[in-house]
Amino acid sequence: MERAPVRAPLIKNMEFKVGLLLVLTMILAAGFLFYALFARGAFERTQRLILVTENAEGVEAGMSMTYAGFPVGQVKRMNLTEQGQVRIEMAIPVKDAKWLRETSVFTLEKSLVGGAKIRAFSTNLKDPELQDSAERPLYTGDAAAEIPEILAKVKAILANVNDMTKGDSSINQSLANVKAVTERMTGEYGVIGGVLGAPENARKVVQAIDHTNSLLTSLNGVSLKADGMLGKTDQRVFGQGGVMDEAQKSVVQINAILGDVRESLKKADAILANGQAISADVKEATTDIATLRTEVDDSLTKVNHLINEINRKWPFSRDVEVKLP
Amino acid sequence: MPGMDPIIDALTRRGAAQLAWLRGWRGFGRFAAVAIVESLTPATYNSATRSVVQKQIYFTAWQILPTFTLFSAVLSFVLIQIVVDAARNYGFAQHALEASVRILVLEILPLLTALFVGLRSGAAINTEVALMVVHNEMKALADSGVDPMRFEFIPRVIGGVISVLALTAVASALALVLAYIAVYGFQVWSLSEFNRVMGNIFDIPAIALLWAKVLAFGLAVTVIPISEGLAAPPAKLFFVPISVLRGMVRLFFVLMLVEVISLVLKYI
Numbered sequence: 001m002e003r004a005p006v007r008a009p010l011i012k013n014m015e016f017k018v019g020l021l022l023v024l025t026m027i028l029a030a031g032f033l034f035y036a037l038f039a040r041g042a043f044e045r046t047q048r049l050i051l052v053t054e055n056a057e058g059v060e061a062g063m064s065m066t067y068a069g070f071p072v073g074q075v076k077r078m079n080l081t082e083q084g085q086v087r088i089e090m091a092i093p094v095k096d097a098k099w100l101r102e103t104s105v106f107t108l109e110k111s112l113v114g115g116a117k118i119r120a121f122s123t124n125l126k127d128p129e130l131q132d133s134a135e136r137p138l139y140t141g142d143a144a145a146e147i148p149e150i151l152a153k154v155k156a157i158l159a160n161v162n163d164m165t166k167g168d169s170s171i172n173q174s175l176a177n178v179k180a181v182t183e184r185m186t187g188e189y190g191v192i193g194g195v196l197g198a199p200e201n202a203r204k205v206v207q208a209i210d211h212t213n214s215l216l217t218s219l220n221g222v223s224l225k226a227d228g229m230l231g232k233t234d235q236r237v238f239g240q241g242g243v244m245d246e247a248q249k250s251v252v253q254i255n256a257i258l259g260d261v262r263e264s265l266k267k268a269d270a271i272l273a274n275g276q277a278i279s280a281d282v283k284e285a286t287t288d289i290a291t292l293r294t295e296v297d298d299s300l301t302k303v304n305h306l307i308n309e310i311n312r313k314w315p316f317s318r319d320v321e322v323k324l325p
Numbered sequence: 326m327p328g329m330d331p332i333i334d335a336l337t338r339r340g341a342a343q344l345a346w347l348r349g350w351r352g353f354g355r356f357a358a359v360a361i362v363e364s365l366t367p368a369t370y371n372s373a374t375r376s377v378v379q380k381q382i383y384f385t386a387w388q389i390l391p392t393f394t395l396f397s398a399v400l401s402f403v404l405i406q407i408v409v410d411a412a413r414n415y416g417f418a419q420h421a422l423e424a425s426v427r428i429l430v431l432e433i434l435p436l437l438t439a440l441f442v443g444l445r446s447g448a449a450i451n452t453e454v455a456l457m458v459v460h461n462e463m464k465a466l467a468d469s470g471v472d473p474m475r476f477e478f479i480p481r482v483i484g485g486v487i488s489v490l491a492l493t494a495v496a497s498a499l500a501l502v503l504a505y506i507a508v509y510g511f512q513v514w515s516l517s518e519f520n521r522v523m524g525n526i527f528d529i530p531a532i533a534l535l536w537a538k539v540l541a542f543g544l545a546v547t548v549i550p551i552s553e554g555l556a557a558p559p560a561k562l563f564f565v566p567i568s569v570l571r572g573m574v575r576l577f578f579v580l581m582l583v584e585v586i587s588l589v590l591k592y593i
Contacts, residue, residue, distance in 0.1 A: 011380075011383065014379060014380070014383050015379060017383060017387050018379045018382045018383050018387065021382065021386055021387055021390070021491050022382070022487065022491070024491065024494075024495070025487070025490055025491035025494050025495075028494035028495065028497075028498050029490070029494055029536075032494070032497075032498070032527075032532070033532060035523070036523065036524065036527035036528075036529075036532055038520070038524075039520040039521065039523040039524030039527065040524035040527070040528060041524060062525055062528070064521070071521055113416075114417070
């Protein structure tokens with residue numbers, strides 16, 4: 001029972017408490033109204049953007065437009081023009097207008113589940129900013145509208161797959177060929193058998209290789225023999241007591257003999273000179289002797305020349321000095 | 326005709342009950358109209374009525390403020406969590422905040438406040454008025470020059486309306502804070518996102534409808550018990566419980582009617 005006179009003395013500061021509650025209520029009510037206006041952007045400067053599209057199904061006033069998932073504007077109102085196009089008027093807060101550029105693209109996306117979404121895409125944020133009251137097309141991307149088309153494509157693909165997997169399809173035949181080739185590859189002649197097709201062909205190749213191998217072995221023996229022969233020749237010609245050694249010795253001996261011959265001829269020359277002096281008067285005799293002497297001199301020169309020639313031709317015997325008198 | 330008497334009796338009783346029911350509604354309608362007109366008349370507010378209004382607000386709102394605030398906070402938080410979890414499970418996380426605020430602030434909290442006040446103060450007022458009528462106090466008051474309508478009932482209606490407004494405001498403000506915390510956690514960086522969602526929910530028609538609804542609730546929780554109490558027959562003490570019973574049923578019916586009308590106005 002709330003009969004005031006009974007309880008009145010028990011209530012302390014009733015007026016203050018009631019006043020407090022009243023003020024609190026008024027503050028909350030007024031504050032709520034102010035907050036709602038603020039939250040709705042009533043105190044925010046906005047600019048207009050007109051989006052034109054053929055079909056605005058799913059779009060409603062108050063809907064947000066997003067850029068990169070963040071709301072950058074709201075649908076203010078929509079109307080149908082005389083040309084049957086939908087004009088959607090957006091309010092873009094001036095502080096968010098920087099995300100929309102002259103080159104921005106606007107899309108309306110309808111998903112299978114959930115409402116439609118208006119999205120803005122700005123690829124280049126260096127482009128000039130979108131002007132106030134600009135008019136842009138709104139491209140529609142309807143996931144549900146594409147389903148029949150996708151189904152048609154899927155059907156075509158499935159038909160192709162069906163063709164491919166049939167018993168007489170090219171793929172199956174190719175696979176059968178591959179199988180035959182790989183079977184041969186696993187046979188006696190391996191990959192060669194697979195490539196050449198028949199085992200006989202492969203056997204011939206293997207035989208040819210075998211022959212080549214034996215030929216190479218023989219060649220190796222031949223070259224070894226040739227090698228030994230060359231070594232022996234070397235030994236015989238240029239080795240200690242070899243042909244060259246003996247030839248060198250012979251030449252030395254020839255040199256010694258020729259030296260003796262020169263000695264003899266010099267003596268003969270001296271005798272002839274004396275004979276010339278003795279028989280100077282006897283003209284005819286002396287003429288014959290002079291001829292003889294010329295001939296001897298000539299021989300001596302030739303022998304000398306021969307010795308020099310031999311020495312030049314056997315350079316390795318340089319150390320063997322031909323001692324001339 | 327001897328055989329027709331029981332049928333005539335039944336029809337008479339049925340007709341009388343129907344008329345009484347209609348009279349009850351007519352009494353309620355008439356009282357509601359008078360109450361609204363009187364509460365909008367500046368002359369109603371003098372020191373005597375102000376005192377009654379203060380007491381009514383004190384008993385109806387201030388006394389239950391801590392309990393009611395705690396209760397509504399717990400209920401709000403639980404409901405928000407349920408809505409947010411369900412929305413996340415079904416992949417509608419971005420709508421969780423909007424859904425929970427719509428459910429709580431626009432629908433449940435005003436109705437809850439009205440039911441709370443109606444069941445507590447409404448029942449008390451109904452009993453008091455019915456007893457006054459039964460004990461013929463109304464006549465005594467009128468004889469001593471006090472207009473009971475003006476000095477007893479209208480101030481209670483005003484106090485009741487203000488109380489429902491105050492309690493709804495406190496509970497709703499708390500629910501908004503709790504919704505922010507439940508969805509975004511203890512941080513302030515999502516305020517702009519929160520503001521955007523709130524801006525979507527609370528457009529001017531929605532706010533006007535909410536206020537009108539809360540006013541209607543406030544009127545209902547005091548006007549119905551008073552008019553029902555006034556309808557009690559004098560000198561019949563046994564009729565007091567029946568009067569309270571009828572008043573509560575009628576109050577519940579009217580609250581639901583107001584809620585349904587508000588939903589119809591909003592969504593159709």
